[in-house]
Structure formats: C-alpha cells, structure tokens
Amino acid sequence: MADEIGIHDDGVLTAVRGTIFMAKAETIITSALLKQFTVEAATVGVGDGMWTNLGHMSNDNLPEFVLDGGDATTLSTWLKAAFRTQYAQTTGTVTFNSVQGDKGTFKTFYNAVDMTGAGVAFSLEKTPINKSLFILWSDTNTTGRAGLLLPNSDIAFSSLPALSTDSFVEFSAQANIKTSSSLPHDKNGKFTSVAYFAPSDFTV
Template identity: 55%
Template sequence: MADTLGINGTGVTQAVRGAVFLCDAETLIGKTDLKKFELTAESVQLTTSGSETAKTFYNMGHMSNETLPEFSLDGGDATNLSTWLEASFRTSYDETTGKVTFSSVQGDKTTLKTIYNAVDMDDNVGVAFSLVKTPVAKSVLILWQDTNTTERSAILLPNLDLAFSNLPSLNTSQFTEYAMEGTIKTSKKLPKDASGKYCSVAIFDVADFKA
C-alpha cells in the first residue's frame, strides 16, 4: 500500500531532551539497532554480519540545553526558465550546501580531544590544539525524545566533516559551552533519490523506533 497523508498525532514531538552520538563516517543504522539508541546509552554497538568489524556509536554526553543542534542551508536558489511559448516552463535550483552546529557542556579531556582534535600535553596534563581546523569525517546521530510521550526521533548524518567552531564560551549563569560545526556531505551508503542523486541525510520518525 502506498503511503498517504493523514492526521498522526504521534508524529508531533518536542525535543525536550537529546543526545549526540558519533561513529566512523559512512556508518548507517539498521532497524534492529535503532531501538538500542537511548538518551543515556554510553555507546551502541551495531549488529554485524559475516566478517564485518563491529561499529560503535559513542554518546557525547551532556550537550547544551541553551544551544540546541541547529541546521542551516546555503544556496538552493530557484531559477525559472521560460520558452517562447510558455512562461516559467521549467524551474532549476542552485546547488545547496548544509551545515549543523551543536555545543557540548561536558568539558572532560576525552570530549575536548574529540571537539578540538587535540593532543595530550607532556606528562598527560592538559591538551593542545591548532587554530587551523582539521575536519574529521564522522557519522553523527542526533537523537531527541519527547519526555511527555517518551517518543523518540532522530536525524542521521552519515558523512559529516566535523571541526570546532570556536573557543570555549564562558558564562556566569549557564554552563561553559564547547561548540562544533559540521559540513554535511553526500553519502554513497544512503540510497539515491528519485532524481538519481545520492542522499545526505536520513530521518527516523517515531514509528521507526517501534518497527
């Protein structure tokens, strides 16, 4: 049966609580593993088949409640082409690029090394990093849960170039924030869309977590 539009109250959610999980780039999540993703899961090891090496998504821990993950698109402007016979005969769109930003408030050494691509200092005291950003390719799952209904939803970015976006943001009334930004790239692990282009983003709705 083909999908049809309709009224579905369970699809209406609030991102009351959330978590960000990181894994190796171009790692997808199957139906069996999706249910394993809980807000407090330290890590989620994916099911493997045959001789495949097990992949694991790691929870980044406490993220900012003030600066939630935010997505932005650039480009994608429409151009209308006319024929001599008909106005606005065809519409084409410029290339679109996407970014995501999110902030951690968990300033432990492991998290800082992940965010800043940092290295240990001598005697393992402190970490150091360059202001020249070096993007690290990751697969990122952003999970959110409506605590009023317990329903979960998520967005997966399988091929994301991650780097820090700023130095720590200090505040006297909120937690210190450590911000990251990611450039969303196409993934050859995802299916192609109706026009034959590789996709970049996967979204899991409430029903997917129950499938």
C-alpha cells in the first residue's frame, strides 16, 4: 500500500512545473477537491472555500522552506547517561518569488493601495495577511502531482523587487507557518501545521 513504507515508484517526482494557491485562512482541501488542482487552474472551489492561483512564480528561485530551532538536547539521570532526548521549539517559513509584476501581486504581498489615476502605493512597514497556502508541483514526465498545504500562515513581502537583465524581475514574499486548528492532531496529540498530499492522493 502507498501509505506504508516500501518501494513506491509513483512517489518519486521532479518539480518541473509548479504554482501557489491562496485561500482564506484555515481552508482545508478535501479529497474530492484535490483532483481539480492543476498548475494551470486559475481558481479551484467556490465561495469562501475558493483557491486562487498566484500566477507565475520564479523558475530560478523555487519556494524555499527553512526550519529554525529544533535543536536536540540529551538529558541524563543520576542513574543513566543519555536517558532522554528533548527538542527545542521549531518554527518554519517558506519564501517564494513571483515574477508576475502586476498590481494584484503588490496588493497581495505589499498591501498596496490604488493611487488616483495610475499606480499603487505601499508601506515599507510589513503588515502580514493571514491566509491558507497550497504549494503544488507537477512532474511533466510522469504527470504526477504533489503539494504542501499550509492552512495558517502569515504572509508579507520580504524584499523590494529584484531587477535582472537576463531573467525576470522577482517579487519576494515570506510566509510564517503557524499551527492550524483545522488539521488533525498528530499521534502524540500535538497540533499540526502542514499537510502533504502525495501523488497517490490525486488519483484516488
């Protein structure tokens, strides 16, 4: 079975194409809805549960996940050495880069507002927006898809536009990953923050 450890060829993918969808915070993807997600889909779902494709992301700088903390400490008792291992709190972020330099990108990442006539204005003081993110990637060689769901994330721009003469201009944002009230608890009863959808989930 694909949910047991072993050799599963369909679980081996390259992230040839990909995109990021955004929805209202704590929006969860059902099994039925999952099958509708493709990198080309403009929207998936309806109403408060609708997911919107953020458009063209950088092909040079793919989404990058970073974990901070989580260092291990070995505790001993007077009776036994190295009796227990405990881990420091772990926080996670994902940085992603859009190459779609339209007003929608600035209104989403930079909290920009329309100016009279033309243009948008934004502050250099970051004000995060609380959203649910779904990072989807596809292997065009196998048509397999996989993705990470972050139901509760705070998103803000991480830099001003990065200019280039030989590649697309990039607009960078960072999402802080928080625990979710919509995801199930793990086997130890802890709150969870991320959901992974394997290639087999898209074909069930």
